[in-house]
Amino acid sequence: MKNDPTDDGADVDPGEPVAALAGLVQEPSPDFAARVRRRIERRSLASQFLLLTWHMPVAVLLEFLVMIVEICFPGRSKGGSP
16 A cells, blocks of 8 residues: 555545445444543543652652752852842
């Protein structure tokens, strides 16, 4: 199969089996979109919690390191007076 981005596929013959399957289209159930949305939101929420559990300890550690540096070297703080 040739991957040509300029080819729109208009000249491709789908063949008899594909044409027969075209008539078997079924509509999804009414709550299908809601179920898919809930599943996506649930996975997104889990991803955000996982990111938070990895990010927060690092952020707290960096804040502690900044405090230690400011205590040991008070003249080097960025926002303080010299």
